[in-house]
Amino acid sequence: MLVVLMSGGGATAHAGACEQRAALEQAYCDADGDLVADLPADSSKLRDPDTLVWAFAPIEDPAVYAQLFRPFTRHLSACLDRQIVYYPVQSVSAEIAAMRAGRLHFAGFSTGPTVEAVNKAGAVPFAAKGQNGEVRGYHLVAIVRADSPYQTLADLKGKRVAHVSAASNSGNLAARALFPAEGLVPDEDYRPIMSGAHDKSVMGVLSGDYDMAAVASDVLERLVERGTVDRSAIRVLYESPLFPTAAFVHAHDLDPALTEKLKACFFAFRFPPDMSAAFNGDEQFLPVRYEEAWRTVREVTDAVGALPD
Numbered sequence: 329m330l331v332v333l334m335s336g337g338g339a340t341a342h343a344g345a346c347e348q349r350a351a352l353e354q355a356y357c358d359a360d361g362d363l364v365a366d367l368p369a370d371s372s373k374l375r376d377p378d379t380l381v382w383a384f385a386p387i388e389d390p391a392v393y394a395q396l397f398r399p400f401t402r403h404l405s406a407c408l409d410r411q412i413v414y415y416p417v418q419s420v421s422a423e424i425a426a427m428r429a430g431r432l433h434f435a436g437f438s439t440g441p442t443v444e445a446v447n448k449a450g451a452v453p454f455a456a457k458g459q460n461g462e463v464r465g466y467h468l469v470a471i472v473r474a475d476s477p478y479q480t481l482a483d484l485k486g487k488r489v490a491h492v493s494a495a496s497n498s499g500n501l502a503a504r505a506l507f508p509a510e511g512l513v514p515d516e517d518y519r520p521i522m523s524g525a526h527d528k529s530v531m532g533v534l535s536g537d538y539d540m541a542a543v544a545s546d547v548l549e550r551l552v553e554r555g556t557v558d559r560s561a562i563r564v565l566y567e568s569p570l571f572p573t574a575a576f577v578h579a580h581d582l583d584p585a586l587t588e589k590l591k592a593c594f595f596a597f598r599f600p601p602d603m604s605a606a607f608n609g610d611e612q613f614l615p616v617r618y619e620e621a622w623r624t625v626r627e628v629t630d631a632v633g634a635l636p637d
Contacts, residue, residue, distance in 0.1 A: 345369060351447045355428075356580065363619050365450035365580035376583040377433065379411040380404075380590075383423050384436040385574065390416030399600050407593035408586075424449050427579060434578040434590060439497065442575040443629055446618060451577035453618040454587075455594050457610040463621065464610050467545040468498040468506065468568035471533055474561050478540065481566050482511030484518060490529040490541035491520040497571065497628065499526055503542040505631035506568055506624075527551060534561060569624040576613065591615070 346357035356365035368374060382401075384393045394414050405412040415432065417423040420441045426432045428449035437445050445451035456463045472478045478487075491514075492499025500522075504514050514520050521538065523529040529541035530551055545567070551557040576594065578587050594613040604611050 356450045364452045374583045380433040381413045382434045383415045383417045385438040436576045450580035453575040453577045455576040455613040456572050456616045458614040459611045465570040465572045468502040469545045469564050470566040471562050472540045474563045484540045487539040489518045490523045490538040498544040501632050502628050505628040
């Protein structure tokens with residue numbers, strides 16, 4: 329295993345010839361303007377290894393995901409006709425470092441770290457989990473009581489507005505980045521009240537403790553599905569574009585023929601029942617383009633200087 333993990337190409341320097349990099353580090357170039365690293369200028373730097381190593385974002389115990397992804401890993405091995413090794417990384421920083429060093433050939437990253445992996449490790453997002461042909465994701469929604477007088481975000485100036493916590497994307501960071509364009513500036517037009525949890529924000533709106541709250545749409549949907557919240561009692565004033573929950577990426581310097589085959593194998597796979605249950609009913613991998621799918625994530629990152637979770 330050690331030999332497998334320590335071999336590989338790593339970042340390919342473009343320092344002298346590259347005229348456009350977007351937000352990419354010096355090691356990468358973006359001549360075509362799609363915001364991800366181009367293939368190495370020197371074709372001899374392309375990699376086509378017999379053994380491919382991959383990892384998934386360490387959200388929980390890495391061993392859990394090694395077991396959960398076992399049918400998928402076996403599928404890829406048969407589909408690509410080469411050995412596939414799942415590497416249980418212990419942290420996001422370790423996962424990004426491994427891809428940058430060439431020790432990971434493809435990987436799954438959560439929402440915010442996808443941006444860092446693209447910029448620092450030459451990751452190229454190509455797939456996301458989803459169902460019924462739609463990518464899994466969530467929205468920031470600004471909610472009020474259905475019987476409230478508020479019709480736009482600008483109506484909430486000087487009112488009691490709940491955020492969730494400092495690190496929350498939909499519950500804080502995205503609101504700070506996206507609300508100003510709608511006429512409502514956090515810390516200027518209102519002082520955010522940190523509720524501590526999305527469900528507390530929702531219940532606080534219903535009880536009248538807050539006039540409005542910024543919450544994640546998927547949390548609101550779960551509260552409605554459980555019967556905790558009557559959907560007719562809530563009105564949505566604002567809904568953001570989609571925040572994808574995860575991206576699957578390949579290293580920028582893999583041979584193009586290999587990456588095309590890898591994509592085909594990803595998209596041909598259907599999640600078995602236990603894998604689907606673990607991923608909220610997702611049933612397959614769907615194609616994505618980083619330039620479009622992560623646009624709102626990058627807007628939040630640029631506006632507040634922090635990466636969403």
